[in-house]
Amino acid sequence: MEDAFVAIDDPDHSSDLLREAAAYAVGADAELVLYFPLTPEEFEESQESLDKIGRVEHKDYADEDAQTVAKQFVDDIAREPLADFDVEYSVVTDVTEEIDAGRIIELAEERGCDHVYTTGRRRSPTGKAMFGDTTQQLILNFSGFVTVRTN
Known part of the structure; x- marks a missing residue:
């Protein structure tokens, strides 16, 4: 059995x-791949925070360290919901x-996932037609299963 990809857009x-x-x-008997993308602003905030810490510690943190902060954030998000499950997971961020949707599909396929989990928002048909819908694109274009949970 292949792994499952979880796109977290709302922590x-x-x-x-x-x-x-x-x-x-x-x-x-699958593993989870947890995906949490950072906006450029969130990434910049992580970098700024690391720069402040670095000045105190006399250390220079690289861009990769800001992504490590994001991975730690996802670990914190996942800790409680996954506590009752014996499941392995890895974290991907960008x-x-x-x-x-295209990026989610690309990452899921790169990691051998045959199931994608995501949240969806309730939108009117007109809203979907005018603005597109990531969830709809996943359902239509991912070659595996897609599970959508609405908020």
Whole structure:
């Protein structure tokens, strides 16, 4: 069985999504790949915080360290929802203005995932037609299963 990819776009509403993906992973003997993209602003804030810490510690932190901060953030988000599950997971992050279905598909396929978990927003049909919908694009273009949990 291949792994499951969990796209976390709203940390405040990710617990149920993580629990559902973990239940699947345990039953399928799969691992989870947790994806949390940073906006350029969030990445810059992480860099600035690390720069401040670096000045105190007399250490120079690289850009990769800001992504490490993001991975630690995801570990914190996942800790409670995954506590009751014996499941292995890894964290993937990148810097992007918005979550993109194509990027999710690319990352999921690179990591051998055959199931994607994501949250969806309720939108009118007109809103979907005018602005597109990441969830809709995932459903239509991902070659595996897609589970959507609405907030």
